[in-house]
Amino acid sequence: MSTKIETRDLSVSFGDVQAIKSISMKILANRATAVIGPSGCGKSTFIKSLNRMNELTLNSQTTGEVLLDGENIYGNNYDVVTLRKKVGMIFQKPNPFPKSVYDNVAYGPRVHGIHKKEALDRIVQENLKKAALWDEVSDRLHPSAMGLSGGQQQRLCIARTLAVEPEVILMDEPCSALDPIATAKIEGLMRTLSTEYSVVVVTHNMQQAARVSDYTAFLYLGELIEYGSTKDIFENPKNELTEKYLIGKFG
Amino acid sequence: MSRLLDAGLERLTTILLRMGEIAEETIELSIDGFLKGLDVSDRVRSLSETLVSMSVDAEDKAFELIAKYQPVASDLRIIKSYIKIAHDLERYGRYAWDISFIHKRLAQSERCEDPLVLIERMSGKVIDMVHASIEALRSHDVELAKTLAKTENEVDELYFQYLDFSAEASISTRCLVTNVLAVRYLERIADHATYMGESIVYIATGEKVVLR
């Protein structure tokens, strides 16, 4: 079981506000890792720092290291564009582009230089299948993606991310805007995808974390409180704070 | 901060503690009748049946809580353990009934000899263990639960001694068989007391220990 991403003393602040403090943890390859914690604990900031999307926010300052396959992604020579190809992200609110379903999935490959129709056709079909969406859209690839339901849109975003052949898939509360059936489908995807990719999921739904992940990290007020196998954390957490959060005795 | 789960947990706990009281009464009554040569079988049977139906209630309640609230961490450990404990308490009643039954059936509820006073001593310790287990349940007292290990050893000792004695003894066959079966049942009661102790340690610390 190898480490895919390792953070060392990772801290992120926005202006005067410190969002995450000195987080050190190892995310394993080909596993699903959940990040849980109460609102405002820094989980979104944490996951965004894994593909340097936190740099899009003004006044963000990141210290510490994030090693992807041993290389520090915040190092001087590290190409952010290649990083984001390797480390994809699914957002909380599905954000399909107002293009056709086909063009949504083909967007990434085109941006990376693939223009031949046969190649794109194959990529689109393959990744829509991986995202469990092919059956529902195979006959409507060219109408706009905006006509899809919320759950379909989110799966489209997953297909779109898969199309650039990432190694890590980050998901920032991907089911918050979806109904239970759509959520169940995405959760199923999280499991199947985690065999081939390294999946990191931020969720405010503890049961979801318990259902889909192999490892769970609990964050509170920007700090990593506990990190371990999901079974251990949910059956017998070592930290009192973790216990309180899990059984709902916070606040 | 009181959670929706808390009311359910309280009701479940109440069922178990009531079961504990009844179990204590059942065992004491059954052993008393056995040592003194009295027929208490009807009363013991009725108490035992109450324990059976209460354990079904407890199990139902536990599953209802699981379905509704998806408990985790300490809540999950408590509910998981309570299901086992309900079974242990039901077993207390069952073995108490077994003792009364065999006493009546084979020995016509008469007083059987106990020259080495093994059975009396053994049943005394077993009753102590039962009390301890139920008290530990009431207060989630880990230390008290752990003492059951020591007493269990002593009970086992007496059990083996009686078995050895019975191989050579020259008392009536009826009493012999009755006594052997009775000490067997007593030993089983002691075992269940230690199981309860283990569950209580697990609830409080998350550790899975063996108290035997």
Place this chain on the structure above:
Amino acid sequence: MNIKLLKQRIYFQIFRITTASVILFLFLMIWTFISNGIGVIDWTFLTDIPRRGMTEGGIFPAIVGTIYLTLGAVAFALPVGVASAIYLVEYAHEGRLLRMINSAIINLAGVPSIVHGLFGFGLFVIFLNLGTSILSGSLTLFLMILPIVISASREALLSVPKSFREGSLALGASKWQTIRHNVLPYALPGILTGTILAVARAAGETAPIILTAAFFFRPTLPKSMLDGTMALASHIYYMATQHPNIALVRPLTYGSVLVLLGIVLSLNLVAIVIRTRHRRRKNW
């Protein structure tokens, strides 16, 4: 009757009347020009050169001149304006400098047209020695309409949701790729609308072109960018105030006004249609 209800009714009527009077003025204006000028409009008027001291003939050179001047202005304003807007929205860092730049653009939009004209005269005609020419005129108009193009483009770019950019960047696209493929295409209708409005504005400006590009009488068409030209706005000014026989040529003046109005109003209409269609079809 309830006093509250009465007051409400009175206010409502006041607002109604105010709006109606504004529309009334507009129609009055248009009606005046149409009724006085429509008689003059015919094929000759639109395609012939002015004759007999501009008392007869047509205004073709003026129409052509206006077209050249506005096309020239847009040729500069569109790329510069859109590029500036892209820089300001996508690349510039938040801060005092950015706020100052945005403020400067708004102020540039507020500069009176005569000042633009004088500035153009000093810089392009005299200092850069371009003389009275289409080039001078176009450059002056370019400075005038640049703020319009920048503002409209800025609005259009800002109206593209942040999530499009985030989604694209998260797929490993560079910033420029993101802008080019996932932001600009959706901002285009807004940019186009703004540009058309800028063109309409340029077509109607008088002071700047009088000082930098326009001749009152030039029967021949301009041969190059360095040539001066007639133009509709300046022609109207001349015919209404400078002509030796104003009363005689009044119908021709009205006719010219009608042509200019026609051009400007149709451009505005096109812009509105594009904007409405875009809004309706917008599915994000």
